[in-house]
Amino acid sequence: MNVTKDHLSSNPFREGLRLEKTPEPCAVVIFGATGDLTARKLMPALYNLFLERLLPTGFSVVAFARREKTVEQFRTEMREAVSAHSRTQPLQAGVWRAFAEGIFYHRSDFRETEGFVGLGQLLNRIDRERGTCGNRIYYLATPPDCYDDIITQLGLAGLVESPPRVQGQVPDSGPGGDDQTGWSRIIVEKPFGHDLATAHGLNEMLLSVFRENQVYRIDHYLGKETVQNILIFRFGNGIFEPVWNRRYVDHVQITAAENLGVEGRAGYFEPTGTLRDMVQNHLLQLLALVAMEPPASMEASAVRDERLKVFRSLHLPEPEEIAQCSVRGRYSEGSLAGLHVPGYREEPGVAPDSTTETFVAMRLRIDNWRWADVPFFLRSGKRLPKRVTEISIQFKRPPLLLFGEAGRTVEPNILTLRIQPDEGISLKFGAKLPGQSMRLRSVNMDFHYSTSFGVQPPEAYERLLLDCMLGDSTLFTRRDEVEAEWQFVDSVRLGWQDTSTVPLCEYQAGTWGPDESHALIARDARRWRRL
Numbered sequence: 001m002n003v004t005k006d007h008l009s010s011n012p013f014r015e016g017l018r019l020e021k022t023p024e025p026c027a028v029v030i031f032g033a034t035g036d037l038t039a040r041k042l043m044p045a046l047y048n049l050f051l052e053r054l055l056p057t058g059f060s061v062v063a064f065a066r067r068e069k070t071v072e073q074f075r076t077e078m079r080e081a082v083s084a085h086s087r088t089q090p091l092q093a094g095v096w097r098a099f100a101e102g103i104f105y106h107r108s109d110f111r112e113t114e115g116f117v118g119l120g121q122l123l124n125r126i127d128r129e130r131g132t133c134g135n136r137i138y139y140l141a142t143p144p145d146c147y148d149d150i151i152t153q154l155g156l157a158g159l160v161e162s163p164p165r166v167q168g169q170v171p172d173s174g175p176g177g178d179d180q181t182g183w184s185r186i187i188v189e190k191p192f193g194h195d196l197a198t199a200h201g202l203n204e205m206l207l208s209v210f211r212e213n214q215v216y217r218i219d220h221y222l223g224k225e226t227v228q229n230i231l232i233f234r235f236g237n238g239i240f241e242p243v244w245n246r247r248y249v250d251h252v253q254i255t256a257a258e259n260l261g262v263e264g265r266a267g268y269f270e271p272t273g274t275l276r277d278m279v280q281n282h283l284l285q286l287l288a289l290v291a292m293e294p295p296a297s298m299e300a301s302a303v304r305d306e307r308l309k310v311f312r313s314l315h316l317p318e319p320e321e322i323a324q325c326s327v328r329g330r331y332s333e334g335s336l337a338g339l340h341v342p343g344y345r346e347e348p349g350v351a352p353d354s355t356t357e358t359f360v361a362m363r364l365r366i367d368n369w370r371w372a373d374v375p376f377f378l379r380s381g382k383r384l385p386k387r388v389t390e391i392s393i394q395f396k397r398p399p400l401l402l403f404g405e406a407g408r409t410v411e412p413n414i415l416t417l418r419i420q421p422d423e424g425i426s427l428k429f430g431a432k433l434p435g436q437s438m439r440l441r442s443v444n445m446d447f448h449y450s451t452s453f454g455v456q457p458p459e460a461y462e463r464l465l466l467d468c469m470l471g472d473s474t475l476f477t478r479r480d481e482v483e484a485e486w487q488f489v490d491s492v493r494l495g496w497q498d499t500s501t502v503p504l505c506e507y508q509a510g511t512w513g514p515d516e517s518h519a520l521i522a523r524d525a526r527r528w529r530r531l
Contacts, residue, residue, distance in 0.1 A: 134182025
């Protein structure tokens, strides 16, 4: 028997697609809970879910970290973090007090077996006192080099297979559990490895302790409202899917621009670079949602099967092709929003002779029936003029000879999905200007989430954390998807080894990347969109 109950939330973003479910009572263990991710994203997301009454009775959080703190100290710090970073303001004192009763702190090193034994004892006590039914989520909010230790210790301490339920608690037979015990799941933050070999090794380590249906590889881009809406937009509207193919689409552009630099994260970014940090996960996942075939159902396995087919259809460039289909760049000093900013090599923690790329532009091919000969252009970079992520589908021009010179001035039809910061969808089309003469102009039809629904969309982590509690892995990445993405990225990096063929191009901070990126798209007689 499943104790989840269906109810409609008052938030219209959560209505219509499915009846919302309240998860079973559970405890979320956050490893590395004193880090920035917990303060800025995870705890505000959990608080907002609690505020909207989407969390179950008895829901609990266990912070697992190496620093010495009391429970009260940690709760106070988290209250300050939620006050600063929650999308719902101001913080409601009564709601926070009720939420904070379920927050606990456990100090231990990630390599200490005794610490994990103590964690098990604490979780058992929470099961008894708060009724969490042996259901646990382990969230790895740590650097990747801690993953092996944590996963190994969870297995050794017997914390993956949950203990028998306390008498009187209602069982669950959902993913990761059975009628006699609770369930255990693990959320792994990116990066999922450094290349194909290390990604394969991480997956082998995870699956030596967990089953694949217990592993949730999180990519927060997939939790964004506009990203979730891609499939609804494509497959839920009869006017778009018929033209979503090589017959009508001229090309696709996907841009993820950041105006920030490394912001004190040079230790992570230096060995990673933009190709690994942004293209391998975020941009390729967006591409897959745009390019995938209709799934047989909206079940997780069906959706992820279709995403995987896209990755396996990506043309793997040979080393001699890389110079024609990719550009890599690094920002130099410049001006951004009227302020002088240093170049990448002058950033704190960056090596003076660094060869890490901060900008990538690529032309991709998808070798399948739907997208043959349609180029997909991707670009992502730091210290660009603004923070914006969008997907742009440009359609082929119709024959406009009928309108003479006026027809030649009309821009192509462009459908734009704005992922952030102003979530929405716009469609550009031609229209006649008022008057006696035949004059045409491009106009936009705009849809904005916030103005259309009158509420602020939930943060990506809110949706993803709730889905994990419900056992819904649709918006998480499966092992074979990760390894297929890395196979493509490794082929690009192999071609980049010859720096004389694909040099590291400089671009001034505050500009839209190196000139070579504009030349890349111009070779196809196209140009990057103005954002």
